[in-house]
Amino acid sequence: MxxxxxxxxxxxxxxxxxxxxxxxxxxxxxxxxxxxxxxxxxxxxxxxxxxxxxxxxxxxxxxxxxxxxxxxxxxxxxxxxxxxxxxxxxxxxxxxxxxxxxxxxxxxxxxxxxxxxxxxxxxxxxxxxxxxxxxxxxxxxxxxxxxxxxxxxDDDLPFTIGALLGCSVTTGIGAVVNTARVPAGASAVVIGCGGVGLSVVMGLKLAGAHPIVAVDLSADKRAKAMEFGATTTLDPRETDLATWTTEHLRGTDFAFEAIGNEKIIETLTGLLAPGGAAVLVGMTRVGARSSIDPYDLADQGKSILGCNYGSSVARVDIPRLARLYQAGYLxxxxxxxxxxxxxxxxxxxxxxxxxxxxxxxxxxxx
Structure with a gap:
């Protein structure tokens, strides 16, 4: 020992x-x-x-x-x-x-x-x-x-970057490309711009999503989201997200929750366009419960996708993301x-x- x-x-x-x-x-x-x-x-x-x-x-x-x-x-x-x-x-x-x-x-x-x-x-x-x-x-x-x-x-991948690939980046980018399989041109809203949420933003840019709307209470994190590929940022204290997405997007194709807050999760389906998908990326506390409108979900063909580890196969996805970083995409x-x-x-x-x-x-x- x-x-x-x-x-x-x-x-x-x-x-x-x-x-x-x-x-x-x-x-x-x-x-x-x-x-x-x-x-x-x-x-x-x-x-x-x-x-x-x-x-x-x-x-x-x-x-x-x-x-x-x-x-x-x-x-x-x-x-x-x-x-x-x-x-x-x-x-x-x-x-x-x-x-x-x-x-x-x-x-x-x-x-x-x-x-x-x-x-x-x-x-x-x-x-x-x-x-x-x-x-x-x-x-x-x-x-x-x-x-x-x-x-x-690869030996030339910085250890600091490798650490991020072990969880947050693989989870966030995987939520886009593996779990939701976001197509180019789809609209997306990301709620929460911490490490995982910003990785979702990077994944959306990589996938060619547009527009990419990043939501966070922090002005610094909203500014960082713009650097990572967001096209619009919103402060939820100043903007009603459901009203904004209806007026500007007629509902979003994808809504990603990257905080793990059960109250925010309840609002996701109200942001979606018909046929849209809410993606639960953040992990809630054990035992948390959220209420949804099942009629709206069924009538409008909306869906809720759970995302564990970005639906990733680590032996495939981690080296792939490392190569994308080394090539300058991330x-x-x-x-x-x-x-x-x-x-x-x-x-x-x-x-x-x-x-x-x-x-x-x-x-x-x-």
Whole structure:
């Protein structure tokens, strides 16, 4: 075992910073040296109690790094490879995986916060188990992950960009090109311009959507949305969105919710043109409920699409998005507010909760 610093969450005690021990990789496992890890709203959902946790966790799930060691049976990555970590590691055996729908894998243990064999690679200073959040636990300097979570990318891809591809960017762009399959010329409204929402805007520009309307309370985020490809921005405190979309678009073809707010979700179908689709990209708190008008949905042929991880197959989509970044189509570096040491994780989470900034990247101190 090796000893590392980690940022953890313990039920009833909140965030801590402590020493952890990391086991050696077993069969089908990969030891990855973390070089960059993003601070994502899914980590905040755990910290603020939106998603209940029943065991102590090493936080973090959006990361990139270098393969340091491989366990028996690993064939797709080798020591020294640069990898992006996919938090939803598929089993590659269930019906959905075999059908090419890895984002709907029924055999993954990611949501159980364990490795595929039900174990954890982490223990605390007292030898008690700590569990990897979403099967990764990247708020530390070394992690053990299943082979299917380690996605090889080119060595010249910046680690900071690779971290974003692990969750937010793949989710946002995938919502457009995979979940909704937005055609060129379709109109779209994006509500929420954080890291995921701006990735939706980038995906819409990539798809050739027009117009692209970005909605956010923050003037800074609205300005950033224009840089990423929005053609119009709106402040919902000043503009009634349903009235605006009716008057200017006769209803929008697609409405993306990238916050995870059940009250906003209730308004989405009222923004849609006949035949339009609302896409739920943001994750709500567990147990949240939204009301809709089913008659309007049926009568006008509208639909609501759920989006998990951008309906992405990580081994296909993450390298593809990396190539688009390297070719200059995705200005992903503009999503990053800056890099900071891993010890700043609590402050970065507080800033995320306050809605300030876009994406903080944490770097383990070695």
């Amino acid at each position: 090796t000893t590392d610093h980690a940022v953890t969450y313990r039920p009833g005690r909140g965030i801590s910073q402590e020493s952890v021990q990391v086991a050696q990789p077993g069969r089908g496992h990969v030891l990855v040296s973390i070089r960059a890890t993003g601070v994502c709203h899914s980590d905040l959902h755990i910290v603020n109690g939106d998603w209940p946790a029943d065991k102590p966790l090493v936080l973090g799930h959006e990361a990139s790094g270098v393969v340091a060691e491989t366990g028996p049976g690993v064939t797709t990555v080798s020591v020294g490879d640069h990898v992006v970590l996919s938090w939803f590691a598929p089993c590659m055996r269930c019906d959905n995986c075999v059908a090419g729908r890895a984002w709907l894998c029924t055999g993954t243990t990611a949501l159980d916060n364990t490795l595929p064999d039900g174990t954890t690679p982490f223990t605390d200073a007292a030898g008690e188990a700590l569990w990897p959040y979403l099967g990764l636990g990247t708020f530390t300097s070394q992690v053990i992950v299943p082979e299917t979570a380690a996605i090889r990318v 200005p992903l570096e503009q999503l990053i507010d800056g890099t900071r040491p891993l010890t700043d994780a609590p402050r970065a989470l507080d800033e995320l909760a306050a809605g300030t900034g876009l994406r903080s990247i944490l770097v383990p101190v070695r």
